[in-house]
Amino acid sequence: MRTKILDKPTIQPNRPRVNVVTLGCSKNTYDSEVLMGQLKGNAFDVVHEADKVGKNDIVVINTCGFIDNAKQESIDTILQYSELKESGKIGKVIVTGCLSERYKPELESEITNVDGWFGTNDLQDLLQSVGANYKYELLGERLLTTPSHYAYFKIAEGCNRPCSFCAIPLMRGKHVSFPMEQLVKNAESLAKSGTKELILIAQDLTYYGLDLYGKRNLDELLRRLSDVNGIEWIRLQYAYPSGFPMEILDAMNERDNICKYLDMPLQHITDNMLKSMRRGTTKQKTIDLVNAIRDKVPNLALRTTLITGYPGETVQDFEEMAAWVEQTRFDRLGCFTYSHEEKTHAHQLEDDVPEEVKQDRADAIMEIQQGISWEKNQQKIGNTYKVLIDKLDGGYFIGRTEFDSPEVDNEVLIDASSQYATIGTFVNVKIDKAEDFDLYGQIVK
Numbered sequence: 001m002r003t004k005i006l007d008k009p010t011i012q013p014n015r016p017r018v019n020v021v022t023l024g025c026s027k028n029t030y031d032s033e034v035l036m037g038q039l040k041g042n043a044f045d046v047v048h049e050a051d052k053v054g055k056n057d058i059v060v061i062n063t064c065g066f067i068d069n070a071k072q073e074s075i076d077t078i079l080q081y082s083e084l085k086e087s088g089k090i091g092k093v094i095v096t097g098c099l100s101e102r103y104k105p106e107l108e109s110e111i112t113n114v115d116g117w118f119g120t121n122d123l124q125d126l127l128q129s130v131g132a133n134y135k136y137e138l139l140g141e142r143l144l145t146t147p148s149h150y151a152y153f154k155i156a157e158g159c160n161r162p163c164s165f166c167a168i169p170l171m172r173g174k175h176v177s178f179p180m181e182q183l184v185k186n187a188e189s190l191a192k193s194g195t196k197e198l199i200l201i202a203q204d205l206t207y208y209g210l211d212l213y214g215k216r217n218l219d220e221l222l223r224r225l226s227d228v229n230g231i232e233w234i235r236l237q238y239a240y241p242s243g244f245p246m247e248i249l250d251a252m253n254e255r256d257n258i259c260k261y262l263d264m265p266l267q268h269i270t271d272n273m274l275k276s277m278r279r280g281t282t283k284q285k286t287i288d289l290v291n292a293i294r295d296k297v298p299n300l301a302l303r304t305t306l307i308t309g310y311p312g313e314t315v316q317d318f319e320e321m322a323a324w325v326e327q328t329r330f331d332r333l334g335c336f337t338y339s340h341e342e343k344t345h346a347h348q349l350e351d352d353v354p355e356e357v358k359q360d361r362a363d364a365i366m367e368i369q370q371g372i373s374w375e376k377n378q379q380k381i382g383n384t385y386k387v388l389i390d391k392l393d394g395g396y397f398i399g400r401t402e403f404d405s406p407e408v409d410n411e412v413l414i415d416a417s418s419q420y421a422t423i424g425t426f427v428n429v430k431i432d433k434a435e436d437f438d439l440y441g442q443i444v445k
Contacts, residue, residue, distance in 0.1 A: 016056040016091055017045040018130065021081075022145065023074050024064025026152040026201050026237070028097060032062045033142035035096075035123060040143055042132035048145045057090045058130055063099035065171055067339035074099045082113050094118070096126055098171040120172055140186045147390060149424035150197035150233075150406065151190055155183055155221065159203035161240060163267075164278045164345035165310065165338065168203055175204065177212045184224050191230030194424065197388060198231055199405060204240045206248070219247040226255040232426065233388065233402060237263040241289055242280035249296045259402040260297055263332075265305035269324045270317045273310055278345060283324075290328060301403035303332035306365060309358025310338045311349035318361050325368050331376060332409050333369040335362045370436050377410070377434035384444060387412045387429045389421045397421040399429070401439075412439045419443050 018039050022032040032048070039046045053059070059081045063074035074097075084090045092115040100107065101119035108117055118126040124134040144151055158173040159166075187198060202208065209217025225234055234257055236248070241264055252258045268274055271283050281289075294300060306325070308318065325333065337358035340351040387399040390406060396413040399421070404410045412429055414421060421427050421443060433440035 015044050015131070016058050017047060017050075017054055018058045018060060019047050019050045019053065019090075020060045020062065021049050021077060022062045023077060024062070024066065024070055024098065026199070027154060027203070028062050028064060029145060030142070030152045030154045030201065031097070031120070033145055035060065035062070035126070036143035036145070037141045038123070038127055038135060038138055039130075039132055041135050041138045041141065042127070044130075044132065046143060048143075053084060053090050055089055055091065058092045058094060059084075059090055060094045060096060060126070063095060063097035065097070065099035065102045066167065067336065067341070069339075071099055078107075078111055078114065082111060085113060092116075092130075094126065094129065096120075096122065098168075101171045102167065140182060140189070144195075146406070147424060148194045149388065150199060150390075151195045153183075153187070153190075153198040153200050154178070154202060155200055155205065156202040156208055160207065161204060161242075162278045162280075162345070164276060164349075165267075165307065165341065167341045167344050170343055172203060175207050175211060177208050177210070177217075179212065180209075180217070180221055180224060183221065184228065187225050187228045187231060191228050196231065196424070196426075197233040197235065198225060199235045199237060200225075201237050204238060205236055206239045206243065206245055216243070216245040216247075218245060219251045222248060222251040222258055223255065226251070226257050232257050233259050235259045235261050235402075235405060237405065239264040241266060241286060244289060244293075246292070246296065249293060249300075252297055252300070260300045261303070261403055261405070262293065262300060263303040263305075263405065267305065267307050268310065268313075268317075269321045273313060273317055273321075276312060276346070276349070277307075277310065287324075287328075301331040303334075303405070303409070304330050305334045305336065307336055307338050308361035308365065309353035309355075311340075311346060311351055311353070313338075313353055313361075318364075322365060322368060325365055326372075329372050329376070330369065331403065332373075333365070334408065335365040335369075337362050373410070374434075374436045377436070377439060380431045380439060381434050382431065384428050384430045385412070385441075386426055387414075387441075388426055389414075389423050391423060392416060397423075399427070410437050410439060412441060414441060414443060 020032050036046045064070040081093045085093050094116040096118040100117045104117045116129045127134050156177045158175045159169050160175040269283050385401045389399040391398050397416050399412045427443045429441040430444045431439050431441040
């Protein structure tokens with residue numbers, strides 16, 4: 001029951017290389033890492049998204065089936081590797097993940113040269129299809145695809161929420177919390193392998209523990225993970241606003257290694273949209289919750305996600321949301337256009353907002369947020385922040401503050417021609433320049 005970067009066992013020369021390709025969100029990244037850990041434990045040569053393919057390669061595509069753009073990317077990727085197989089440039093193509101879980105019959109009939117289709121809970125069957133055995137002694141072990149100093153840390157699977165627009169319960173099932181003891185051991189093993197930051201993920205972090213312990217138990221889990229030697233940052237992603245457990249903010253205030261950061265997708269703000277979306281809250285309750293969170297942790301960076309163009313969204317609904325974004329001044333914000341998903345509750349509604357209007361509204365929200373981000377970043381000039389160095393790219397060492405997740409949030413850039421930093425370490429950086437979504441600074445002692 002450990003999580004670590006696996007030692008390299010003796011590779012069996014008669015076995016083909018397995019190239020795992022990951023699409024979609026950080027939950028898929030985690031699943032690919034578990035799959036790769038099992039394959040490595042079975043003495044397979046495993047690579048992640050290899051630049052060059054081999055004619056005997058088995059390519060496993062871990063797909064996303066969340067919204068239209070993601071589904072199309074998954075289909076295009078399957079077709080790309082299917083063509084490589086047809087031309088004899090790779091050996092086999094296997095598809096797993098959310099798209100395969102949701103659309104297996106349709107995909108099988110349309111793309112006939114894929115060697116196997118597996119859903120989100122078919123890991124054992126997938127392994128057997130390539131001649132590997134599921135090893136229970138490897139429970140929790142994984143082969144990290146992220147830089148080793150940070151890791152996505154899944155604490156639960158599935159979701160019990162009834163959101164009208166979301167197909168995740170169709171693909172991932174009901175919420176299942178992972179036992180706390182197992183998670184702590186996984187964190188300990190990661191820390192011993194050099195991981196400094198845990199990014200907690202689930203479909204809904206704040207539901208953690210209800211099924212196992214009869215209560216929301218995220219605050220206790222946070223404290224126990226915080227006690228793990230070597231873990232310097234713990235970050236929370238995907239918190240749900242309805243029934244939000246305020247106790248986690250107490251843990252955040254008590255522990256220096258729990259980042260003052262919260263990702264809480266709110267999706268919309270008008271009462272009629274929230275009701276139709278089945279979010280279990282209202283505009284005033286949402287505003288009160290945001291204010292209460294900020295009152296309790298004044299320096300917290302709050303990230304949210306919004307949807308434009310949901311069925312029935314009027315000009316007034318959109319303008320009310322835009323005004324709310326302007327007033328609330330989120331530290332981080334992402335905006336997506338509504339995707340009309342089969343078998344969701346909202347699919348019975350008319351998808352009546354034209355695509356170009358959806359996109360125009362999303363662009364307008366992001367333009368507001370760009371201005372807010374610029375203003376907030378200007379206020380950081382002259383301040384010094386603890387920064388975790390992620391990579392060297394384009395002549396800059398690039399890192400993040402505790403207020404930023406990888407890939408989606410702001411970055412701190414340090415001129416590599418005049419200063420040096422070791423990737424995976426923390427440095428103190430004084431900010432001397434700020435743009436919309438980037439900070440520039442100098443390392444200080």
